[in-house]
Amino acid sequence: MNRFEFIETSLKRNIAVIELNRPRQLNSLNRKMVNEIVGAMEEFDRDENVRVIVLTGKGRSFSAGADIDEMMDDNPVSLEQLNQFADWDRFALIKKPILGAVKGFVFGGGFELALCCDLLIASIGTEFSFPEVGLGVMPGAGGTQRLTKLVGRTKALEWLWTGERISAETALKHGVINKIVASELLMEETMKLADRLVNQPxxxxxxxxxxxxxxxxxxxxxxxxxxxxxxxxxxxxxxxxxxxxxxxxxxxxxxxxx
Amino acid sequence: MFETIRYDVKNGIAWLYLNRPDKLNAFIAQMNREVKDAIKAATFDEQVRCIVISGEGRAFCSGQDLAEVDEKMDHGQVLRDYYGPMIKQIRQCEKPIVAAVNGVAAGAGFSLALACDFRIVSERASFLNAFIHVGLIPDSGNLYYLTKLVGHAKALELSILGEKVSATDAVASGLANKLIPLDLWDEEVSAFAANLSTLPTKAIGLIKRSLKFATELTFEDYLEQEAQGQRIAGLTIDHREGIHAFMEKRKPVFSGQ
CATH class of the missing domain: 1.10.12.10 (Lyase 2-enoyl-coa Hydratase, Chain  A, domain 2)
Incomplete structure (x- = not known):
């Protein structure tokens, strides 16, 4: 039975898999969903049957971003009181390896979630982007910080200012992802890498x-x-x-x- | 649905006819868009196992409609906005695409034929890299494909001298795969497409994918992609069917799955 509303989890051969499960909304992230993801990760982090955590999404895309409807009417005070990004801080405390298997659109909050993973494997054709600038805002869940630490100030500013789509090949070149694989084999290849880590001390x-x-x-x-x-x-x-x-x-x- | 092209799917084959015969099927922005949309539809249509692009009337495609060109035109932006997306859509498609070149293929019409996997030509067909005659360079991926098909020297010659290549010369120089006599045109084009539509479609797509990798990747990276491609092919129903048919000494019936 699934205890979660927006994700699905499973555990096989010491590998825990967390799947974003709003495929019809291209796995756009709402607050409850982020809470569920990080909550599941913390449980797996404590579970001694789990050695590696895999994060992926159901459907064609990993995640097209944050749920805009949810935040449209927010104001600085409501955001400060809600303190939603505290959930995002918890990702950094996960001790076990987190492998992200991404595909399709990895946009906005989806990109920020991907950047919370330790290693990233992408399907051919995966596109990354921070489109927040086009909505008159900016990333708020670590995008400007994690991306800059990964690719340096120059590229980070270019991508964040233009909101342009970044191909998997470009992402690979700049060290954002570890590997590009055929889309048909995304999970198989990710599980192979996870298996390798499972056997490490x-x-x-x-x-x-x-x-x-x-x-x-x-x-x-x-x-x-x-x-x-x-x-x-x-x-x-x-x-x-x-x-x-x-x-x-x-x-x-x-x-x-x- | 479409105004500048005709598009139907019959027996697993998507037929795309450029349909501005009074303009020799010259490209206007709308036709770029419609070709792109039709190729996209065929790519996602599970019925379709082969795509044929041909021209209505006596031309295949005469290239950009020069009536649309004026002094204010930003030629680079037109490529980024219209021709590029169309050619990219064709390149992304993993189904076999045949250019059935019924008449002249000039300028971007030549480029369109080059972007396809096969070029079969009628006796009336000809290719013309016409860009030089108006002081432009071959575009829409033209030289990218041309140099691979006929080599650097010939690509240069065709582009700088801008001379017409006849159907027979096209076959001789490797530009075209097959010459079809006029009276057998419809019949043989259909047979060519019908044959493609019965082959293992997934494997065809993986071969197209691998050939792209062959020009883009280092040898070591290529071998890794090849292994992934063969893994995917090895999981198809068509692979199993091929093996069974071989064992049972019968002809395989491929479903494309």
Whole structure:
């Protein structure tokens, strides 16, 4: 039974899949939906049967953006009181790897949601865009920040100012996505990558994510110190003992995720 | 629905006739749009397994209608707004597209024929890269396709000298796939399209996709895309049918699925 109104979730072989489920609205995001997505992610983050989280959308598009009707009549005070973007802050706290499988339109809030993923795989023909400027506003859920950190100020300003559509090839060139695959194989290829991660030592993946994220925000010296602590910390894990013993004994390691 | 073209679907084949015979089927903005819309319709129509583009009357297409050109025209913008979207729609289509070139294909009419997968020509057909005669360069993807079809030297010659290529020369130089005698035209065009419409449509689309990758990607990246293409083909019903028919020593019946 589906506990959610706007998403669907499933769990197979240690991989949790979250699917945006408003295909007729091209998975446009409303507030409840974002709340459901981040809530599901937090549950999977705590669930020890889950090692990797996959985020995708039902239908032809990942997400065409935020639900405009919902916010049309808002004013600064109502937005401040609602504090809807607090839900978006919670994405950054997910510790497990998040793979985004995107296709079709990845626009506005949909693009911001994609940028909350750690790795992105896109179907051929996927188009990205921040069209907010055309509505007299701008991204509000991290678009200007995450995009700039990814592609640099020059490209970010161009894309955010013009609202132009960015092809998957261009997105790949600028490091926004990891890989382009045939649309027929989007899920199959995403699950293959997820399977690879499932077999990696879980604590390494977590602390690598933690350290890489710090590299984006910290000055280099502080980042180096932070990395070191995480490196030391892994020596408290069983998987470190197993990994290094297996290496010395020239056999395949058998990781427990501990 | 359409005014400058005729479009019908019969027996799995979409027939698209450029239909301004008194203007030798010259392009106006509306015809660019209608060709684009028809190709899009055929792309999404599950009945359609082959598309044929031909011209009503004695010409295939004489290119841009010069009556529409004036001094204020921004030629680049016309390409971005009309010809480019039309040619892109054709390029995105993964079904086989045949240009049945019944008469002259000049300028953008030549480009339209080049953007198709097959060019079959009647004895009355000819190709003419006419742009140079009005001081312009071949457009609508013309040189992109032309250099691949006939090579750099011939593409240059056709574009700079702007000489007419007869139907026989077109076949000899690789511009066209097949010459059809006048009296057999309708019959053989139909047979050519009918044959395409019974082949494994998905595999045809994947071959078209792979050929695009072959010119766009490095060899290593190409091999990865090839693997994905073969994976997709391997999942089709037509692949299974092909294998079964081979085992059972009978002719396969492909559904396009």
């Amino acid at each position: 879980l604590l390494s993946l977590r602390l690598i994510k933690d350290s890489v994220n710090k590299a984006v925000d910290y000055p280099l010296y502080e980042g180096m110190q932070y990395e070191r602590k995480n490196f030391y910390l892994l020596f408290a894990s069983q998987d470190q003992k197993e990994g290094m013993t297996a290496f010395v004994e020239k056999r395949k390691p058998n990781y427990q995720g501990k």
